[in-house]
Amino acid sequence: MTNPIADPIVEVPDTDAMTPLVHLDSTPEGAVTVWINRPARKNAFDAATIAALHQAFETLHGAEGVRIVFLRGVGGAFSAGADLEWMKAAADWSEDDNRDDALGLAHMLKALHDIPALTVALVEGPAFGGGAGLVAACDHALATADAKFAFSEVKLGLTPATISPYVIAALGPRTAKLLFATGRVFDADQAWSYGLVDEVFDDAAGLVAAQDALVEEVALCAPGAIGDAKALVNDFVGQKIDRGLLDETARRIARRRVSDEGQEGVRAFLERRKPGWTI
Ligand SMILES: CC(C)(COP(=O)([O-])OP(=O)([O-])OC[C@H]1O[C@@H](n2cnc3c(N)ncnc32)[C@H](O)[C@@H]1OP(=O)([O-])[O-])[C@@H](O)C(=O)NCCC(=O)NCCSC(=O)C[C@@](C)(O)CC(=O)[O-]
Structure with a gap:
């Protein structure tokens, strides 16, 4: 995915101008x-x-x-x-x-x-x-x-x-x-x-x-991991802790473990260096 915010730095107006909203x-x-x-x-x-x-x-x-x-x-x-x-x-x-x-x-x-x-x-x-x-x-x-x-x-x-x-x-x-x-x-x-x-x-x-x-x-945190961590809360709030939920939580950490971010973060800790997130 590319960043769709092509030129995101916009000067914040100090006037009462009504547009852009x-x-x-x-x-x-x-x-x-x-x-x-x-x-x-x-x-x-x-x-x-x-x-x-x-x-x-x-x-x-x-x-x-x-x-x-x-x-x-x-x-x-x-x-x-x-x-x-x-x-x-x-x-x-x-x-x-x-x-x-x-x-x-x-x-x-x-x-x-x-x-x-x-x-x-x-x-x-x-x-x-x-x-x-x-x-x-x-x-x-x-x-x-x-x-x-x-x-x-x-x-x-x-x-x-x-x-x-x-x-x-x-x-x-x-x-x-x-x-x-x-x-x-x-x-x-x-x-x-x-x-x-x-x-x-x-x-x-x-x-x-x-x-x-x-x-x-x-x-300091991996951006993709932040998104996945937040999704845990949005998706699991109020859910019954049953077999289906256990499977889903295991699937979510598995996805992170094989991700570039997950592998880089763990490697960086063990190599005692800062992780190099791509973004
Ligand atoms: C916000 C304070 C306390 C500021 O109070 P204040 O600092 O004394 O400022 P003000 O009251 O002088 O407001 C400044 C200007 O903003 C306007 N203004 C201000 N609010 C609005 C508004 N909502 N809609 C349209 N115009 C608004 C107001 O009319 C005035 O215009 P001017 O007289 O300078 O031309 C006061 O203005 C106020 O009580 N406003 C009404 C706030 C209110 O009750 N909002 C609820 C709206 S209903 C709603 O949100 C429904 C929803 C979305 O929840 C439904 C759903 O969940 O499905």
Whole structure:
């Protein structure tokens, strides 16, 4: 597979420009940052933003050498969830047309969930509704102390439907029910206690330092092995430990043992040298 991100270094805008809606920014260590760029709408996503995010996430499925993917909002807000102007327009459509439209969001979230690299949300400011859903759909989340969260859908007469599988997995059913039913706003420390956020930092500088440390840490690891390790969790969560699962786990380590990465990593350890990953 070749890296489909031909020219991934994109300057991150400091303006309120509404296009392009999503930027990919990458480093030689295999770290990619996906920026949601609708700061004038607090990075709320409409159909076009969802399509752009979906495309970015799909691109990362086939991108060789990508070890870690960060998701961040331009302008100090993570995301205010579904664009309510877009939702309002959808009121004129039939229920079936609304379902087809909502499937776009459901598929975008699944594409994020399925990225082989470790995905990390970097949350500053509001992450409301579907924005908090994006945080839950990532594997890991870091936040600044000013971050605030809400599953505010019920206050709008809606439900957090397409995001719910990821939120329930991250928070567990009891907390998810409470937060879904009240729509209450909660802060970064509360998000940490609920398991939606893994670490809280005083400010954006602390967030970026933690981001850099993670990039350095995963740069030592084989990118293909990271993808396979993450797939173990996605594929085996909740599975019964039966004969079929034992066979599957043995098949997965066998595949790694015969891989170039597996052979190079073990050889390098025994030869007391750093492994030379090809990417
Ligand atoms: C985010 C804060 C706290 C920031 O609060 P703030 O910092 O005080 O900023 P603000 O409220 O002044 O917002 C700045 C601008 O962004 C706009 N804006 C802001 N949010 C949206 C939005 N979602 N859609 C469209 N526009 C939005 C807002 O209208 C305003 O526009 P301006 O007046 O400058 O022209 C506040 O704006 C707010 O409460 N926004 C609504 C957040 C919300 O309830 N989101 C849930 C959306 S429903 C959803 O996500 C459904 C989904 C996806 O979960 C369904 C499913 O799971 O299937």
